[in-house]
Amino acid sequence: MNPKILLVEDNEDNLETLATFLEFSKYSVATARDGQAALDAVEKEKPDVIFLDLSIPIIDGWEVARRIRSKQGSEKIVIIAFSAMALPQEMEKALQAGCDAFLSKPMPPNALIEEMNKILNKKND
Amino acid sequence: MNDDSKKRRSFSIQRKLLVYLLIISLIPLLVMGLFSIYMSSKPLQQVAMTPLKNHVLSISSHIRQELYNVREDALYASRLPDLSRFVEYYDESSQSEQIRLLQDVVNDFQELITKRKKYHYISYINSHGHEVVRLNYSSGDPANVVLGEQLQNKSDKVFFKKTEELDFGEVYVSTVTLNEENGILDTPYTRVLYIATPVENIMRDKKGIIVIALRAEVLFKPVREWKMQEYPNAVSFITNQVGFYLAHSDSTKEWGTRQDLEMEWSLINDYPTEVSNPLLHDSEMTIIDVPQTDEIFVKIMSYPEFMNNKSFWVIVSSVPRSVVYARVNRFKQVLLGILLITALCTFCFAMMLSRQFTRPIKNLRNGASIISNGDLSHRIEVVSNDEIGDLTRDFNSMTAQLEELYQNLEQKVKERTERLQKALEDLRTKDKLLDESDRLKLDFLTNLSSELRTPLTSVTNYIALLSSEVYGNLADKQKDALKKAQRNLYHTFKWLDGIIRISSLSALKPDQIGALNCDTFNLVDIIISVLKTLQYALDEQRISVTFANFSETHPYLIVADKEKVDEIMASILNAIIHHNLCKNSSLTLTCKERIENKIQQYGLDAVVEFPDSVEDMDVDDFYRALKEPFIHSHSYFNITNLSTNVARGLVTLLGGEVIIKRISGSHTVTVTVYFKKGERA
Numbered sequence: 059m060n061p062k063i064l065l066v067e068d069n070e071d072n073l074e075t076l077a078t079f080l081e082f083s084k085y086s087v088a089t090a091r092d093g094q095a096a097l098d099a100v101e102k103e104k105p106d107v108i109f110l111d112l113s114i115p116i117i118d119g120w121e122v123a124r125r126i127r128s129k130q131g132s133e134k135i136v137i138i139a140f141s142a143m144a145l146p147q148e149m150e151k152a153l154q155a156g157c158d159a160f161l162s163k164p165m166p167p168n169a170l171i172e173e174m175n176k177i178l179n180k181k182n183d
Numbered sequence: 184m185n186d187d188s189k190k191r192r193s194f195s196i197q198r199k200l201l202v203y204l205l206i207i208s209l210i211p212l213l214v215m216g217l218f219s220i221y222m223s224s225k226p227l228q229q230v231a232m233t234p235l236k237n238h239v240l241s242i243s244s245h246i247r248q249e250l251y252n253v254r255e256d257a258l259y260a261s262r263l264p265d266l267s268r269f270v271e272y273y274d275e276s277s278q279s280e281q282i283r284l285l286q287d288v289v290n291d292f293q294e295l296i297t298k299r300k301k302y303h304y305i306s307y308i309n310s311h312g313h314e315v316v317r318l319n320y321s322s323g324d325p326a327n328v329v330l331g332e333q334l335q336n337k338s339d340k341v342f343f344k345k346t347e348e349l350d351f352g353e354v355y356v357s358t359v360t361l362n363e364e365n366g367i368l369d370t371p372y373t374r375v376l377y378i379a380t381p382v383e384n385i386m387r388d389k390k391g392i393i394v395i396a397l398r399a400e401v402l403f404k405p406v407r408e409w410k411m412q413e414y415p416n417a418v419s420f421i422t423n424q425v426g427f428y429l430a431h432s433d434s435t436k437e438w439g440t441r442q443d444l445e446m447e448w449s450l451i452n453d454y455p456t457e458v459s460n461p462l463l464h465d466s467e468m469t470i471i472d473v474p475q476t477d478e479i480f481v482k483i484m485s486y487p488e489f490m491n492n493k494s495f496w497v498i499v500s501s502v503p504r505s506v507v508y509a510r511v512n513r514f515k516q517v518l519l520g521i522l523l524i525t526a527l528c529t530f531c532f533a534m535m536l537s538r539q540f541t542r543p544i545k546n547l548r549n550g551a552s553i554i555s556n557g558d559l560s561h562r563i564e565v566v567s568n569d570e571i572g573d574l575t576r577d578f579n580s581m582t583a584q585l586e587e588l589y590q591n592l593e594q595k596v597k598e599r600t601e602r603l604q605k606a607l608e609d610l611r612t613k614d615k616l617l618d619e620s621d622r623l624k625l626d627f628l629t630n631l632s633s634e635l636r637t638p639l640t641s642v643t644n645y646i647a648l649l650s651s652e653v654y655g656n657l658a659d660k661q662k663d664a665l666k667k668a669q670r671n672l673y674h675t676f677k678w679l680d681g682i683i684r685i686s687s688l689s690a691l692k693p694d695q696i697g698a699l700n701c702d703t704f705n706l707v708d709i710i711i712s713v714l715k716t717l718q719y720a721l722d723e724q725r726i727s728v729t730f731a732n733f734s735e736t737h738p739y740l741i742v743a744d745k746e747k748v749d750e751i752m753a754s755i756l757n758a759i760i761h762h763n764l765c766k767n768s769s770l771t772l773t774c775k776e777r778i779e780n781k782i783q784q785y786g787l788d789a790v791v792e793f794p795d796s797v798e799d800m801d802v803d804d805f806y807r808a809l810k811e812p813f814i815h816s817h818s819y820f821n822i823t824n825l826s827t828n829v830a831r832g833l834v835t836l837l838g839g840e841v842i843i844k845r846i847s848g849s850h851t852v853t854v855t856v857y858f859k860k861g862e863r864a
Contacts, residue, residue: 069637075644082653113633142636147746149716160716164640164676166669167647173719 061106061136061178062086066096066122068114072163076109079167093117100126105135107174112141112152120155127156136177140165197541204533209526216522220515227511232470234413235481235500239468241409242419242498243485246402250378253302253397254354256295257380261351261393263291266307270382270390285316289328292318296326303362303375303396304329307382310347310391312338335365337394346379346392355379358494359399359429361439374399374439399439403430411500413510418478419500421485426450426463429496450497462497472504479504543571547578559586635675643672703861704745705738706785707774713753717760725766731773731788739774739785742861743837752787754830755841755854759789762808765801768793777857784839786857793850806845806852834858 063085067073073089080087088103090096092115100108108126112119119139126132139152142163149160159177161170260266265287273284292305296318306317314334318326337343346355357377362369379394406419407430420431426449427438436448451459457473462482471480478501485496543566550563559582565575648654650665657665714721714728721728741748759770773788793802809827831841839858845851 069641071641072637072644075641075648078653079644079648079651082648082651142633142640150749161719163636164643164672165719166643168651169719169723172722176718176722 060085061174062088062103063174064088064090064096064099064103064105064108066090066093066099066108066114066119067111067140068092069111072111076167076170080171083167083171085171091115093119093122096122097125100132100135107136107138107178109138109140109170109174110157112139112143112148120151123152123155123157136174136181138174138177140170196544197537200537200540201533204536205530208533209529212529213522213526216518216525220518220522223518224511224515227514228507231507231510232479232481234411235417235479235502236468236470238409238411238417238419238500239481239483239498242405242421242500243483245405246421246485246496246498249301249397249402250356250376252299253376253378253395254356254380256299256302257354257378257393257395258352260292260295260305260307260395261380261382263288265291266382266393267384269307270384288316289318292316293326293328296320297324301398301401303373303398305393305395306337307393308337308343308391310389312336312340312343315391340377342377342379342394343392346381346394347389349381351381351383351387351389353380358423359439362396372439374437376402399429403437406430407432407434414502414506416506417500417502419498420450422450422463422497422499424463424495424497426452426459462499477504478502479507543567543569543575547571547575550575551578554582559589639672639675643669646672701742702745703740703742706741706748706787706858707733707739709745709748709752710756710772710787713749713756716753717756720757720760721770724760724763724768726760726763727767727769729769729771731771733772733774739776740861741785741858743839743858747833747837748858751830751833752856755827755856756789758809758827759791759854762805763791764805765793765797768797775855776860779840779857782838783860784857785860786839786855789854789856791852791854795850797850799848799850802845802850802852806843809852809854810843 060083063080065073065077065080065087067076067089068091070091073091077087077089088099088105090099094116096108096110096114097117099105110119110123114122117125119141123137123139126135126137136159137157139149139157139160140163141148141152141160152160158181159173161173165173265284269284269288273281276284288307292307296302296305297320300320302320304317304319307315309315313336314329317329317334319329320326342355342357345357349355355378357379359374359376362373362375375396375398377394377396379392381389382391382393384390403421406421409419411417418432420436421429423429423438428436428448428450429438431437431448438448450462454462455473455475457475458471458480461469461471462480465482466484468481468483471482480499480501482497482499485498546566547563550561553561562579562582563575565572565579567575646665646669649657650662650669711733769792771788771790771792773790775786775788777784777786791805793805834841834856837858839856842853842855842857844853844855
């Protein structure tokens, strides 16, 4: 069974296209356009994987990751930082905030799915 | 050097000078003075004894002279013409003539004894021992003529017998004896010496003797009466050959006195043998100074040649040793006092001289101290016209030049400082502007990257949606066009990554190198961390990674700024991955160690090995893409490798080295990065 994915992205086009591709690829997809919405969605949708943009309104992505990780039972959720910021220090910052991996934008959706599966497999191992 | 040490040094010179002066003046003076005192002790003692010597010599001379006079008187009396006539004609003359002849002799004897006043009596004794003429003399004039029955027979007397044996002209001198009259000691006791000589007639027949009884006190008077000016309390005495005092300063001890008869005073009883023996037996004039007594003795033997027996006298004078040495010691003390005063004067003179000599030096030193403390306007007073004075003048001249130079220097330093401060302020201003410029540049590039990546992500996603035919089936040409769009997009991403990394690395300016937060850490940890972030790219390029000798038990500790090393390794490995256009190559990572310029280094070998199917030209291009800032070839067009080159520069700044090499003809390119080796604290 495919994992349930939460897409957190403030860019409407990116959110739409990626969600479309994931749904086309038979994934159950939930979306959020800011940090607060993301946290609410995590409570409501109980996703398996979160693609988390770091530069998002209201609450930034790092803080969102930290708050998710602060909750009990969140360790099963795979959080993948997916950001246009490509500086190494930002990658490190994301991993420290609780993200399991960091992927730089842009990344072809099929590559993104491959990467996600690898991360999931690694985590399940 | 502080002031105290300078003072000590100056005093040291003064002290040394003082010591030298004392050595060359005071010590010889003291040595000579003390030697003189020592050497003069004995002569001084001799001199001190001279009055005693003279005293005993004078007494001896007096006795000799007196005895000689008496002898002459005896001989004179024996040859008197009146006595000759008396001897010759008395028996044959008439009574009146006899009286006249006798009277003539008496008159002659009267004249003699009265004139001398020191004879007890004078007598003519005939050859039968009967006194014929005798005159006694006590005191005052005239002498008492002994007449008739009072005349005695002296035939049994020693002096008569001894004189009878003598030839005419010879004189007998008895020892000191007590005078006897009619066989009884004369009272009060009268000590006399008998001086007698034979009397002859014309036919040279012996006709009796002339005897003069000399009062012993006449001889011994000087013993008691003569006083030495130098030693008024000196004791003098004369003893006979067995030690009885014939004369003594203390008259009670004299032989022949009533007390003496009871006490039997003698030299042997009064003095220890160490004194009495040499006094009685040494023949020469002797000074006796022995520790057994407190006195010093000077003695002389007296042998009157007209004494017919073998007796002799010893004339002695003695004084307490302390009295004799008091004079010597007084002289020594005076000499020592003069010596000490001279030494004191010499010391004072030496002190004065050393101060005089060191005063200009002290003056120079004090001045130099003031100048050394920074007062270059100070001038030292020239207090002497010798070499020190010349030195002081030269020093002042040098100080003046130094002051002038210092003032010029100060002015120059002030000017330069002002210029430097201005330049520094300009630099700071420019630096701030540069900082701001760098920050703006970085912000701009970051924003640019983000702003480009976000829409490009959408584009990528749309291409992916189209390619996956989510929005419907596509013609082959459309699919092909989408692939080309995808490839160009990919190339654009590479450019974007390069720009971001350059921005990140170049933000480290030279003045920040010194502020690098260097630490000791394991290089392997960094490499693993970096590879994690690059896993996607590795997978996409299908690059297999092999770790050759990574070990948890052997940490490769290096000393560097961890954050910068992270960026450097990310930049280099990113370049290795993204410039590798061939699929299925392998990347072998090996940690290694070397010593370069005596510095131990740890490094990472990243060996990229291409499959045999890859052409050499492509490997060359890869090699150049890593090594050169820009490359344009058949494989790469307008590719930039600025971030790798900036990283190489950073490694050098961290004390390491980046080596990129390719063995010609091989399919291998090696990138080696070295850092300084560290040790765990």
